[in-house]
Amino acid sequence: MKYPPIGYNEYLQMDALLGAQKLRSVDFKNPAHDEMLFIIVHQTYELWFKQILFEVDSVIEIFKLNPMPENSLGLALHRLERVKSIFQLISGQIDVLETMTPLDFLEFRDYLYPASGFQSFQFRLLETKLGLKEADRLNYNEGPFYKYLTPQQQDEIKELLKQPSLFELMDQWLARTPYLRDETFCFWTAYQETVEKMFAEDMKVIEENPLLNPEAKVRNLQMMKSSLETFKALFNEKEYMELQKRGIFKLSYPALHGALLIQLYRDQAILQTPFKIIKTLMDIDELITQWRYRHSLMAHRMLGTKIGTGGSSGHQYLKDSTEKHKLFSDFFNLSTFFIPRNQLPKLPKELTKKMDFPEYPFPR
Amino acid sequence: MKYPPIGYNEYLQMDALLGAQKLRSVDFKNPAHDEMLFIIVHQTYELWFKQILFEVDSVIEIFKLNPMPENSLGLALHRLERVKSIFQLISGQIDVLETMTPLDFLEFRDYLYPASGFQSFQFRLLETKLGLKEADRLNYNEGPFYKYLTPQQQDEIKELLKQPSLFELMDQWLARTPYLRDETFCFWTAYQETVEKMFAEDMKVIEENPLLNPEAKVRNLQMMKSSLETFKALFNEKEYMELQKRGIFKLSYPALHGALLIQLYRDQAILQTPFKIIKTLMDIDELITQWRYRHSLMAHRMLGTKIGTGGSSGHQYLKDSTEKHKLFSDFFNLSTFFIPRNQLPKLPKELTKKMDFPEYPFPR
């Protein structure tokens, strides 16, 4: 009413959108029915990638804020949950694509050479913005991962690699987690003491158990000792840096501590949103990983052991990259250091008070 | 190799595709973050509608064949199953859209006036091609259902309404179902006799049941009689035409018979694909119906009882149309006439022989 009117077709640019499907098999006078599906599936993927990038960009902007206001954090969570929701949706697109059989694909595959999914600029942008580093990538053919992109796209990626990624911004934000130390309380001392006491008690139970035969005792004690060893890295920055060098952890030492505190005391009002941020990033990481994995299964199905359209060595590369390109595995590995809730050190009252709303409980 | 090379961006027309999102809220200097999602969701819907129309068109061409070769029927099934698979996918898009809250929508809703989903030409095409007639539509405001389309689109719809729809072609194909009559065998006489005998026996069991009190007997017998009545329409063309006039059935009398034979004897080799065609159309109909229903729930959530962007009276219209716009309810209603498999009239051997492959069983 107050704005110039606009119709559905114009607003959604139907002409541009629905005019962008041109079948090569038709151009070469050998129409292959399923090429339309092939195009539409890829185009809807790219539209969703645009949306995902749009959300990820906005989340990156939020994580650049320092200090970060609480409602910005809520907004970041909301948008990450949307990204998760989109990945859940598009993982189903492979079900649709698989209604195209390998034989149907062969009817037009030759016309597409050398187009390949490796040329999807948006997907490379996404990986890079989330935090996948060149050094962490599975080596693919020779040359950098972006070599299949256009020169202009390559420049953009190179520029982007210099900017802080979501992973790096998350690291900085986690490293700023308060409450870890206080005049009267040091969380890490308390946690270390608890862990050691817990292990000592468990070992005593095993040693004194009359039902266990000597070998079982030795085996169980061995297991516990090795478990206790892994905890050491948590309490010793030097040892942690070792693990980091070997690629086992990527988070900085203070960020790891922050993430652990958030996980362990997530019931505190102020930690609920940070906890969900971490959880949602793990969900997204899992979804991307699954999507890569399914993609590799589909490539196997379509091509057997043939060479992919982009000249790639096919489904095996995709399968190998699945694990390698996982982004937030540190959050998954964090569970190694969890102890049961009822054994957690109790936070001092002055601390928990700061972690809740001021007038709480108000009359409701 | 043999064809001029092409890259991913050019092949998928990335520039046109990714350049087609223009936020009105940005134009009016009041950027609303969620408008991007709103546009992308609608654009992916329209891309999928294009794909669905592409498949439905090809299925319509197949059903125009008379006689229809068996492998064409297999192809029609394959493509309908793809359509089903697409509808399963896109029903999930509402989950993504609902990550936009009503308040987020309000931030840019005013800029869209009077654009509305009612202006989606492709959706109108789809309904019409599947077989939704103007007379069977829920009346919406005044005027024909296509009044919100452009003049050119309206002409196309009017032209299309004169062409046979998938429903009508299915009807003609079903009406040509063989095996219904033979020199030595008339399926309908056999079926009618079976049904009547079955009902008579059941009634006798009730009458002679010493455990039933008189009222229970009367009630049960009443129920059986009324059930027997509904079968009459099946055996009597005149009565059937009455039901058709009242809008209870849309299929022609011979098509209904064909569909029933296919359902009852679907285990015969030659009826397996026809059976699946009918089943898949029911699946698609269910999915469209559910999608309309969910759409109405979402409209309710977004707008409460406000008026829709297209000036529509909102979610209530969508809800009411759900039932009304169901296309293949005849196939659902068909179950009324099923009887247990072990009571079906046995088909004569000469007939079943024609319904299987010639050399069968060959040595496998």
Next chain:
Amino acid sequence: MKYPPIGYNEYLQMDALLGAQKLRSVDFKNPAHDEMLFIIVHQTYELWFKQILFEVDSVIEIFKLNPMPENSLGLALHRLERVKSIFQLISGQIDVLETMTPLDFLEFRDYLYPASGFQSFQFRLLETKLGLKEADRLNYNEGPFYKYLTPQQQDEIKELLKQPSLFELMDQWLARTPYLRDETFCFWTAYQETVEKMFAEDMKVIEENPLLNPEAKVRNLQMMKSSLETFKALFNEKEYMELQKRGIFKLSYPALHGALLIQLYRDQAILQTPFKIIKTLMDIDELITQWRYRHSLMAHRMLGTKIGTGGSSGHQYLKDSTEKHKLFSDFFNLSTFFIPRNQLPKLPKELTKKMDFPEYPFPR
């Protein structure tokens, strides 16, 4: 180690679980393959209902707390999100059940009489605990909705109907929403003023628009006036009570106000979890509603217009109950009263300070 060992079979009571499928068709010497699926589908539904009830019970206990600590609220949200997740899962069970065709069902249907889903005690418990009142139910045959249950189950339901439901506890909790009034600020006065000013401005724009012809002006103004009328109920308790009597709203007047404040200012730290509680209840309501709807479509497909096993008048009853048994439609209707975020009254600083964490922003 510290506890007596237990194995998988014993822990999960595999013998009881996997021994609980007894096919009636086998008992009556007429084995029907698909009866196993029929039993398993219903048993998995009932297991999931047990889980849902377990979560709903715990959420009800939380909402009985007054005042309610913030971390309890977070826990309630977490469990409601789990309930949502379960409903998303089990809505897919109908896809599996529909692999049983109507003819397959007929092979054993007679053996089941008069067993019926109407006898599912757990589902009745769930509806009742969520807040479905007897008076709000679609009348089904004669007598109360629980008449198909055993006498003991009926007693339990009658007892439960006297307890506060989740809906009622939510109402009480919402009615306690603070921030609505303050020495210096009354939210409702501010909101009413804003709404009226907004409408007045919009009307002026229409009246002065030189491009609108007189009829269009009249029509648009009419629409705005009627929209303004619906707002009146919001600002006038007496008018609201009228709507409530007519069944249009079920929430109490203060609870409606609380819910609206939460929705409109959900970005405030302290309102984020309450906002998500409301959102998740709407999601659950939508999922139950969709499930009922799909259930009705499936019944139509299985039985046509036959009578259901429990003697019910079949799919039509299920369809009609879909709308009628919606629980939280008030939250959906609430959108009617939303205004764009940039026009919302700005909350005073003293208020927003109370709605955030005390030391915020701390150094992160």
Next chain:
Amino acid sequence: MKYPPIGYNEYLQMDALLGAQKLRSVDFKNPAHDEMLFIIVHQTYELWFKQILFEVDSVIEIFKLNPMPENSLGLALHRLERVKSIFQLISGQIDVLETMTPLDFLEFRDYLYPASGFQSFQFRLLETKLGLKEADRLNYNEGPFYKYLTPQQQDEIKELLKQPSLFELMDQWLARTPYLRDETFCFWTAYQETVEKMFAEDMKVIEENPLLNPEAKVRNLQMMKSSLETFKALFNEKEYMELQKRGIFKLSYPALHGALLIQLYRDQAILQTPFKIIKTLMDIDELITQWRYRHSLMAHRMLGTKIGTGGSSGHQYLKDSTEKHKLFSDFFNLSTFFIPRNQLPKLPKELTKKMDFPEYPFPR
């Protein structure tokens, strides 16, 4: 009516079913809310496994038939599609289970020792029935894969390993595929000639291409030659046996040929159902593989690098088994040997006549 009446509770054995959840954490006076979810998720999995086994058993019985009637084949397909549908459903159960966080799991994990999913008898039965051989399994700890089962279960598995699995029965059935040889026509000669001609032509195009520089020519020709090499195994039983010995193929030589013919000429009426059988087995294999993969991701998330409840080395074992335990990878690899449909040798008319229904096309 004709049968003794039965109610819902009795029929579905509600008492046994809903009484089978006993929380260890409650027994040990330390109730952990999420243990209920843990139990219910595992119990619903086991119920679905029972259903899947019920279907797989019936499919195995069908594939023992020799010759196999066409309608039995249709039934086998129907039941495999149901198995697929169940796997699609239960893959979603991990979404529900992941609403239990690692910390919640820790609250009762110690009570479960040494219960472990490795003790699921039904899952071992399923793998074995489908065709997973002991020799093809990833070695797990020491000893046979069934060492965690009870002695009676172990005996059953050992017995079962001597019976033909679905994979072996499929192999025998495929090996009986007719049409491969005929007085006048040998498919394999024709196929070999076509493949060689096709490769020769493609190479000539490359050699004569003035736009290719010498290195590109060499590279492309190399690629083609290596591709041609892989085809050799198809035409040479001895070479194929080599590949089989190296574990690259598991199907017998004639079965591989049968499967290829079915895939290439699937449009022939008589091959449509066999084609779908193969396709559905691939779908099921993909779903099981994905489920194993997701399971490994979840284990990683729950436990980090801790040891699993059954003493297993955790998520890494699960991940490694994913590829290794794939059953029907031969069908995936088959795509390697596909050539475009328009280059396939045309089947002689006398042959295609046998592959269709006798009176076809009849007047429809």
